[in-house]
Amino acid sequence: MGTNKSSIDLEGANQGLDAQGSSPSPASGPEFSPFEAPWSAPFDRRRFLQIVGASMAMAGLAGCRPKLAERIVPYVKAPEEVLPGDPVFYATALTLSGYATGVLVKSETGRPIKVEGNPDHPGSLGATDVFAQAAILGLYDPDRSQEVRLNGQKSNWSVFVAAAQKEFARLKSQQGKGLAILTETVTSPTFDAEIQSLLAELPEAKWYCYEPFNREVVFAGAKLAFGVEKEPLYRLDNADVIVLLDSDFLYISPGRTPYTKQFAARRKIRKAKQDSIASTPSRALRPSVALSQTTA
Structure with missing residues (x-):
């Protein structure tokens, strides 16, 4: 039995392989090395200041456009109380769920721009809540009906x-x-x-x-307790313990603004005795204050 052995050129077959046995990448040359790891490329202070300076220059140029011409048309018969730049305050009331809160509205040349509490009204005592502050946004609705x-x-x-x-x-x-x-x-x-x-x-x-958040449950509870359907009025400044049953008296209940003042009066750090709060919160309603005790 005879065999015909042919010579194999291993050196020629191994040409182009590195020491690890892998073919070198075509981008492994010295001309590609600066871009191999761009996140670790040097970024000196001068380059940083150049980029920041260019950004500030572009922002400055954006404000250098010529101002559009605006004309102020005077009143033919100017109201006595309206002066440009001099705000006017008027008293009004904001109603939410049937309960009114007295406020003072700041007006500039006939346009209301800010809502403040009326210190002479028992429903606000000079303060407001988020609903009163947001009411100013309802005066200028661009989607309101403009025509018949x-x-x-x-x-x-x-x-x-x-x-x-x-x-x-x-x-x-x-x-x-x-x-x-x-x-x-x-x-x-x-x-x-x-x-x-x-x-x-x-x-x-x-x-x-109809009200999305009505008070029928509260009225029913008052009728069970007192025999009449009435809205209860609380004196939180005289309470040592406050029990909340799925309630947030500082957010959605009537009188929330004066209740906030009464509640804060008993939370002074310097007072030796503060009020404590126990609550049974539901999934949909969490009290707006820190609780002393939570009951499941």
Whole structure:
């Protein structure tokens, strides 16, 4: 048996392999080494100041554009109390869930810009809450209706008045049958008198009041405890222990602003005796204050 052995050139087969047996990368040359690890590339102070300086220069150039010309049209008959740059405060009330809070509104040339508490009103005592501060945003809603529309088409007030009079005449002939009035909780005597006058003229009409967060459970509890449906008024400054049953009296309850002042009066560090709070919080409601004790 014979074999024909051929010579194998191992040196030629191994050409191009490094000591580890792998083929060298085409980007392993010295011209690619500065970009091999860009995160560890040197970044000196001069380069940093160049980048920051260029950014500040660009920001400065953005504010160098010519100012647009604006014209101030004076009043033909200027109101006595309105002066440009001199704010005017007027007293009003903000209603939430049927409970009013007296506030002072800061106005600049007829535009309300800030809501402050009225120190002479027992519902605010000179302070406000987040709801009162956010109320100023509702005065300038860009999505509010700007014009009268009929079936999706632009119309005018004369067409609206004619259509409303026709519909009201039909309702009046039926004693208001089919008419439903939906409002929030009404505590204004003037508004209530207007609705009562309308219901007297249209006796078949229905009036419904709705609140997303009503107080019916509180009224029912007061009736069980005292026999009448009333809104309880608390004196937290006289309480040594406060028990909360799924309640947050500093956030959504009526009188939250004066309650905050009463509660804070008993939390003075220098006082030897402070009030304590026990709560049974639910998943949907957590008290806004630190609790002394939480009960599951």
